[in-house]
Amino acid sequence: MNRKRGTSRDEWASQIAALEQGTPPARKEPITVDRIVTTALRLVETEGFDALTMRRVAAALETGPASLYAHVRNKAELDDLLIGTLSRNVSLPAPDAARWRAQFVDVCAQLRDQFLRYPGIARAALSAPPNNLDTLRITEGMLAILLAGGVAPQPAAWAIDAALLYVSAYTVEASLRGVVDRDEMLARLRMLPVSRFPHTVAHVDKINAGDGHERFEFTLRLLLQGLEG
Amino acid sequence: MNRKRGTSRDEWASQIAALEQGTPPARKEPITVDRIVTTALRLVETEGFDALTMRRVAAALETGPASLYAHVRNKAELDDLLIGTLSRNVSLPAPDAARWRAQFVDVCAQLRDQFLRYPGIARAALSAPPNNLDTLRITEGMLAILLAGGVAPQPAAWAIDAALLYVSAYTVEASLRGVVDRDEMLARLRMLPVSRFPHTVAHVDKINAGDGHERFEFTLRLLLQGLEG
DNA sequence: TCTACGGGCGAACAGTGTTCGTGTCAACTG
DNA sequence: CAGTTGACACGAACACTGTTCGCCCGTAGA
16 A cells, blocks of 8 residues: 555545445545444444453544544543443333332343443443442432432432442342353252351252342342341 | 673682582572462462562562573463462361351451452453362362351352352452442442432442441342342 | 644553463373 | 482463553544
């Protein structure tokens, strides 16, 4: 590719080349933050958060890594944008004092499903929490639900914080669960010496139980049950 | 350092050199897993988990990174060893049915303090949980406390899981808290438009409140309060 | 028409985890 | 005591990572 001084001659040549190809102007559509974010999300969805690399995103956009830094300050900022986009996907209900607990659990479940859809992305959620405006939108919605339910502001704020932390930790662990499968871990638990781990081996089946997100909802209900006094 | 074929001549020279120095044989004490772990822990304690690098550990041991792989399979395994060592530092009480809640909270607080002492190491705890024998020792102890308190096995197992996840998430966030300070975040919260974030700005002081680990113990008590029926 | 500017991007820098092959010492064996 | 063996130490390199520098170029404004 001889790129020596682009005169009208080169332009002429590129126009002719454009005629030859199917796509009309063959002009590469410009890189935008949105294109970066959607590309990154697709990458995380298919290959996991560890595969989310500036180079991989750039390659998927058919460019070099340096091009991304005109639109995104950091990889950290990219991570923030991702969890912001995910947060924008959860819908907040109008607070209903009658069923505030169910509403709260539902919001958490939405967030959980968003995180589970993009394996490992919850690690990013644990590194950026309060700044993001989209995250604040969720906490505001949760606060509205709890206050409508008659919960005092202080316990409400702390419960929201705890719930969000739990959702993140739960999804981080869940996306890790794919690596080591259940049966293998169950077998290892059974190998434990009964002398040192009596209760663990006695209830090994209870420990690993929990089809679907039974465990998840159990914890949240436990958290909410103690509220409102 | 001429290292050409170490004959008895070199040995002789090194013995003489040993005489000159204070330390008797000047023989580099061999690398062991323990030395690696303690060095790594010191590194994390002073510079944080991000500074924990195979190269940094090797440099602190005055060697190259390749030397570590004779004793540690992975960096992941090193991380596991670290959280194992930390777990070994928490002492488990003999279950007392009368004060099972306090005992449970105390164990969690011990783990929390261990994690807080080594900033960021909780991220490693979120990536290795159930395999480690030392972690299982803690869950066994917790299970003993809860069962002694009259909690049913299934809720007990789930509550333990939830508590451990919360401790990890809490400490991860806490070690991040050092980067962005409270006042700055509080100021940003006050800038929010009241139209969109009415409850958040109304109770901004409650949100950020919680001297010490008030928030931490609040959440755990909330979790335990719902148990035992 | 000329100029300035901002995005695109190749190349490079400083790190990272990990492996290969070679060295070198210690202890067991004949 | 001599010789071999095997485990450990480690320099160098590989394939990556995030990030920056500086150049090119196309468009917009004067």
